[in-house]
Amino acid sequence: MPRSERSPLLLAGLLAAAGVTHFAAPRPYDTTIPRALPGPPRAWTYASGAAELALAAGVALPRTRKVAALATAAFFVGVFPANVKMALDWRDRPTPLKAAAFGRLPLQVPLVLWARSVAHSTEGRSGQS
Template identity: 75%
Template sequence: MARSERSPLLLAGLLAAAGVTHFVAPKSYDATIPRALPGSPRAWTYGSGAVELALAAGIALPRTRRAAARAAAAFFVGVFPANVQMAVDWQQRPEPLRTAALVRLPLQIPLVLWARGVAHNVAHNKEGR
């Protein structure tokens, strides 16, 4: 399998794994939900996990890959406030946890670029046929 064919599947796998953890260990995600959002944090945790699973499925399927990859890029931007909330809230936690919360912030950039690249590759591959 060529690298360009694996990249979408790796992204789909990452999203699927993250989505599953929202249901398996929701408490840690609940703590990252910005307090300004209405409703219960658990509803947002489950909702974002479901979105990640749907995005994973969409990226895994060639027919929906381009739209799902674009949506994933937007999703990664959209969840950035939760990562900021986590970094703020975890300032009093032990050093490894504080560091992990801060490291998450710049990691959103490569995720957005990865998803955009997957969408671009789909468009580029269709034009080349």
């Protein structure tokens, strides 16, 4: 399978794995939910996990891939404030944890670009199975 054909499946796998962890181990995600959001953090953790699972399914299916990949790019932008909050909250943690939290921030850019490239590589191929 050529690399360009694997890319959507790898993105779907990343989204699915992240989505599952929101349900399997929600506590770390709860702490990243900005306080300005209404309702309990756990509801947002579960909602974002469900969104990642739905996006994973959409990206995996050729028929919905383009729209789902564009939605994934928007999702990656939308969760950026939670990543910033985590980095700020972790600034007093041990260096490896602090480095991981701050290191995640610039990773959002390639994730957004990856999702957009999956959407654009699907141009003209929607509806294929």
